[in-house]
Amino acid sequence: MRKNFINQIMVLLITLSVLAGIYSFVIIPSVKKEEEDKYKNLLQEQTTDYLSVLVYKDKTILIPGTLINETMGDRFEIIKVPKFCLIDSSISDFSQINGMTLRYPVSSGQQIAFTMLDSVNPLKNGDERLKEFKIKSLVAETVSQGNMVDIIVKYINGEYDVVVPNIAIYSILNTDNIDDQNKRSVYYKDEKGYYTVLFAVNEVQYKDLEAAAQLGELETRLYISSGQMPSDKTFDYNRFPSQSAVVK
Secondary structure (H helix, E strand, O other): OHHHHHHHHHHHHHHHHHHHHHHHHHHHHHHHHHHHHHHHHHHHHHHOOEEEEEEEOOOOOEOOOOEOOHHHHHHEEEEEEEHHHOOOOEOOOHHHOOOOEEOOOEOOOOEOEHHHEEOOOOOOOOOOEEEEEEEOEOOOOOOOOOOEEEEEEEOOOOOEEEEEEEEEEEEEOEEEEEEOOOOEEEEOEOOOOOEEEEEEEOHHHHHHHHHHHHHOEEEEEEOOOOOOOOOOOOOOOOOOOOOOOOOO
16 A cells, blocks of 8 residues: 555656657757747837937037028938937928927937927028128137027127017127137137137128127027027117227
8 A cells, every 4th residue: 555655645746847848859859939929029019110300419408499401411410210210290301400490409319300399490581691700709619500599799888788688699709729628619719819700691681780790799608498589679870989998
């Protein structure tokens, strides 16, 4: 009786061992392979189609209200990304954003989408022309292409007038050197410490700026949000300050 009982126990143990072996070496690998194949196929489906998207590559953060123009094209690049990595309303070519303004900040490596942009162009009348001006201050060089600024004239007595409010900076003359801190080209300054800045101005703005430059130093004030109201123009072409107020 005892021998039969031991034999039964041995048969049971052998059977369990065989079942465990089958489960470990046949069933589990089979299930694991099925799961692996499932996720491999899913990943392959998602990555089969790579799509183009426009990405901002410059190190300088673009602030809200920045006007995008053709001089900024080298600050963007088109890359290929898997379809599942693409953001909604993505843009695939720089020409699609040229002339538009930013609603939100944009930093290096960020994909560009239509939801970030506003089609309102500060060049409202269409009669503007590009002209360079000598500017004394660029807000500690935080100003960059596309930023919205006020152009003010500062007199020697400390007073100032707003000459052209809420205008976009089209371009700033650069040198061949690189600013390691801001990761951009160093702005060019002449021997008198003036920057050369390009603006799109109409006839009235051109005359005002030319007159103001004879009366004081032109400076900029940077708008920090696209929602800020434009400043009031206070400079009057027909009303020059007293001779004691102007810079010779």
